[in-house]
Amino acid sequence: MKRRDFINWVGLGLVASSLPIAIAACSSETDISASARSQEWKKVGTVADLDKTGQLLAENSPVGAVLVVGTSKNAASLIAVNPTCTHKGCTVAWQAKTNNFICPCHDAAFAADGKVQKKPAEKSLRTYLAKIEGNDVLVKTA
Numbered sequence: 479m480k481r482r483d484f485i486n487w488v489g490l491g492l493v494a495s496s497l498p499i500a501i502a503a504c505s506s507e508t509d510i511s512a513s514a515r516s517q518e519w520k521k522v523g524t525v526a527d528l529d530k531t532g533q534l535l536a537e538n539s540p541v542g543a544v545l546v547v548g549t550s551k552n553a554a555s556l557i558a559v560n561p562t563c564t565h566k567g568c569t570v571a572w573q574a575k576t577n578n579f580i581c582p583c584h585d586a587a588f589a590a591d592g593k594v595q596k597k598p599a600e601k602s603l604r605t606y607l608a609k610i611e612g613n614d615v616l617v618k619t620a
Contacts (some may be wrong), residue, residue, distance in 0.1 A: 519609070519616040522558075525550045530617050533572055535561065545579075546608050547572045547590075558608035559592050559615045564601035566568055580602065 587596035592603035
């Protein structure tokens, strides 16, 4: 074996043996803190905004885009989803008469729980838990 080949093999061995340590050092703490933060309740708006139309669209909330449907009078039945259609990314709209979300771009339909009812969308909308505390509307990852 030539000296160059030997040095290449030793170098490759050192890199390969230290890779698991580097991955563990980089990911363990950040994964835990990120998952803990995603489980916290985040404010997305106010009760006054929700009660105006029965809908609250918060496009730049701490959890991303959120559409909360309902009123403070019936806070136990609040619905909260990411309103971005999983087909082409348009913003879905709540249809109270049919109790579903409709995409205005390609007529995809989603049930109140975010599940696809009518294609072309194939993935469900992301859902959130929602509650009212004082004058604030809060959501967290379901």
